[in-house]
Amino acid sequence: MTQTAETPMVELKGVKKRFGNLEVLKGIDLKVDRGKIISIIGPSGSGKSTLLRSVNNLEVIDEGTIMLDGVQVNRPDLKGLAFERHINHIRQNMGMVFQHFNLFPHLSTLENVTLAPRKLKGVDARSARELGMELLHRVGLADKASAYPSSLSGGQKQRVAIARALAMRPKVMLFDEATSALDPELVEEVNQVMKSLAEEHMTMLIVTHEMAFARDVSDWAMFMDGGVVVEENTPERLFTNPDQERTCHFLRKHLASQA
Amino acid sequence: MDINLMIEIAPLLVKAAWVTVDISARALFFGFFIASALVALRTSRFLPVRWSARAYISVVRGTPYFVQLLLVFYGGPAIGLRLDPFTCGVVVGAFNIGAYMSEAMRGAIESVESGQSEASRSLGFGRFATLQYIVLPQAAGLMIRSVGVLAIILVKNSSLVSIISVVELTYQAQRLTGSTYKPLEVFSLSALMYIVIIYAVMGIVELLYRRATRYTYL
Numbered sequence: 001m002t003q004t005a006e007t008p009m010v011e012l013k014g015v016k017k018r019f020g021n022l023e024v025l026k027g028i029d030l031k032v033d034r035g036k037i038i039s040i041i042g043p044s045g046s047g048k049s050t051l052l053r054s055v056n057n058l059e060v061i062d063e064g065t066i067m068l069d070g071v072q073v074n075r076p077d078l079k080g081l082a083f084e085r086h087i088n089h090i091r092q093n094m095g096m097v098f099q100h101f102n103l104f105p106h107l108s109t110l111e112n113v114t115l116a117p118r119k120l121k122g123v124d125a126r127s128a129r130e131l132g133m134e135l136l137h138r139v140g141l142a143d144k145a146s147a148y149p150s151s152l153s154g155g156q157k158q159r160v161a162i163a164r165a166l167a168m169r170p171k172v173m174l175f176d177e178a179t180s181a182l183d184p185e186l187v188e189e190v191n192q193v194m195k196s197l198a199e200e201h202m203t204m205l206i207v208t209h210e211m212a213f214a215r216d217v218s219d220w221a222m223f224m225d226g227g228v229v230v231e232e233n234t235p236e237r238l239f240t241n242p243d244q245e246r247t248c249h250f251l252r253k254h255l256a257s258q259a
Numbered sequence: 260m261d262i263n264l265m266i267e268i269a270p271l272l273v274k275a276a277w278v279t280v281d282i283s284a285r286a287l288f289f290g291f292f293i294a295s296a297l298v299a300l301r302t303s304r305f306l307p308v309r310w311s312a313r314a315y316i317s318v319v320r321g322t323p324y325f326v327q328l329l330l331v332f333y334g335g336p337a338i339g340l341r342l343d344p345f346t347c348g349v350v351v352g353a354f355n356i357g358a359y360m361s362e363a364m365r366g367a368i369e370s371v372e373s374g375q376s377e378a379s380r381s382l383g384f385g386r387f388a389t390l391q392y393i394v395l396p397q398a399a400g401l402m403i404r405s406v407g408v409l410a411i412i413l414v415k416n417s418s419l420v421s422i423i424s425v426v427e428l429t430y431q432a433q434r435l436t437g438s439t440y441k442p443l444e445v446f447s448l449s450a451l452m453y454i455v456i457i458y459a460v461m462g463i464v465e466l467l468y469r470r471a472t473r474y475t476y477l
Contacts, residue, residue: 056381084385092383102378106396106474115392116382148474161378168382 007070009034009172009203010055015064017050024050025061026227032172034069035201039214039235042224043250048207051224052176055205056094057087068093069171092120095165099177101157103149103164109136110145113164120168135163139193155186159193172203180209211254215239223247265444268435272445275431276452282345282427283414286352290413293357298364312361319358324416327351332423348420348427356413360406367402368394400471407464411457418453428452 010032017025024047032038040048053059055066057073066073073090075083104112113135114128123131136142139159149157158178165173175194179187191213197204198217208214214221215235222232223242231244242248300312319327331340332347342350371394379389421430432449436442 058377058381088383088385090383091381094381096378096381098374098378100374102372102374104375104378104393106400116384119388119392120383150475164382 007034008032008067009036009069010205011065011067012051012055013065013067015051015054015061015066017047017054017059017061024227025054027064028227028229030222030229032203032205034171034203036219037198037202037204037206037217038220038222039206039208039218040222040224041208041211041214041250042230046224047227048224049176052174052205052207055174056091056096058096092116092168093171095162095168095170095173097158097161097165097173097175097178099181101149101154101161101181103152103157103161105149108146108148109141109152109160112149112160113167116164117167131167132163135166136160138166138196139163140189153186154182155189158182158190162190162193162197166197172205173197175204175206175208177207177209179213209254211239211251223250225250260447261441261444264439264441265448268439268445269448271435272428272431272448272452275426275428276449276456278345278425278427279414279417279429279453280456282348282352282420282425283410283417285349286356286413286417287410289349289353290356290360293353294360294364297357297361298368301361301365316358316361319355324351324355325419325422327355328419328423344420344423344425347423348417348425352413352417352420355416356409359409359412363402363405363409364398366405367398370401371397396471400468400475403464403468403471407461407468410460410464414456414460415453 008031010030012028012030015025015028015030016023028047028051030038030051040051042048050059054061055068055073057066061074064074068090071090073087075086078086104115107115110129110132113132114123117123117131118125118128133142133145136145139162141156141159141163144152144156144160149160152160162173162178178194179190182190187210191210194204194206194213195217206214206218218235220232221235221238223230223238223244223246225246231238231242231247233242238247239251242251297312297316300308303309303312328347328351331351332342332344335342335347368390375393375397376389379393380386384392417427418429420427421433424430426434428449432445435445439445
């Protein structure tokens with residue numbers, strides 16, 4: 001398939017996912033154009049994290065298609081090692097940031113960032129170091145290059161995790177509640193890094209509970225509940241004047257809990 | 260206590276103690292590979308393979324080491340398996356400890372958080388590379404102490420190979436008792452040597468543990 005400027009960076013069509021008898025994604029369509037940022041909000045159990053994890057096949061979907069820059073991610077036709085090779089290659093183009101950071105505790109900060117480019121792209125030690133330092137600098141942690149994750153704060157860990165994901169020069173970044181596990185005073189430093197990515201037109205798909213942040217950075221916002229997209233719109237509209245009662249209700253409850 | 264006698268027989272016991280160390284070290288070495296193989300077999304996609312690995316582990320855990328030793332040494336020749344006593348001690352020791360060690364390894368691997376594998380896979384690492392770069396280096400720290408305990412059991416169990424006439428510490432001690440009629444002195448000294456060996460093992464285990472988990476306090 002040929003890629004043009006109009007090819008969406010990420011496109012989901014009719015995505016369904018079941019855990020046993022429970023259908024957690026009931027036919028999701030979603031399109032992220034290159035350089036755009038989409039936020040997904042919704043109550044816990046709405047399927048938003050599962051959706052995000054499906055994009056890079058950490059969750060295997062049952063029906064539908066997922067495309068990354070014109071290439072199909074889920075390939076039911078490929079089995080075993082053939083699929084393994086395919087998905088490993090696809091994943092190199094997608095950066096993922098987790099709620100609980102998942103930094104590699106046995107590696108230094110710099111090694112966390114450089115491991116993938118060194119082992120997967122064969123980048124030599126010196127270039128990897130330069131790349132790693134550049135990325136750590138960018139997230140404001142160049143001075144922590146030789147520190148180990150156990151000595152970092154949550155906010156610092158998450159910034160390293162973002163640098164680690166960026167090290168593979170991904171086409172799209174997936175954020176799975178990147179600030180949900182952080183103490184409130186550490187949220188801002190991570191948001192700042194995400195904003196700087198937005199300014200550089202990184203394509204991003206963000207699952208979040210941070211309504212203000214989502215409204216601020218997103219080009220498009222979606223509200224999910226019960227495995228369906230209840231409503232999607234521009235963030236201005238979705239957050240201030242939603243069409244659906246369920247969206248209204250969720251936002252009201254959420255604002256009340258944050259006040 | 261006849262101290263002079265103890266000094267006199269000490270060199271003989273030290274020499275025999277070395278055989279104890281030798282047989283245990285070899286069993287541990289080969290046992291490690293057997294354990295790794297069992298861990299791999301237990302994660303096989305094929306049910307019969309998984310099942311046979313489990314069956315093997317159950318048999319080893321369900322029978323006394325002493326019986327395993329007698330079975331292989333005296334029963335082996337009937338099916339063409341003729342081993343000299345030392346080799347038999349190493350082989351039975353390795354297959355015995357391997358079964359227990361595989362459980363310790365599996366436990367350690369499983370207790371590395373699943374988020375670690377997910378992060379690795381999301382970067383594009385395959386299953387094997389994830390095991391190699393992410394899971395095993397962390398599992399190592401978690402398994403070293405339990406493998407250390409198994410190594411200590413292995414050293415103690417090695418006294419049982421005296422029954423198939425390997426001249427190790429316990430066999431030598433029995434022989435010396437027969438010639439000196441001083442069991443208290445002889446067995447006290449041999450017990451002391453076991454303590455020395457086992458504390459040395461514990462020391463090595465502790466060093467390895469600190470090395471493997473250095474990152475947690477750097």
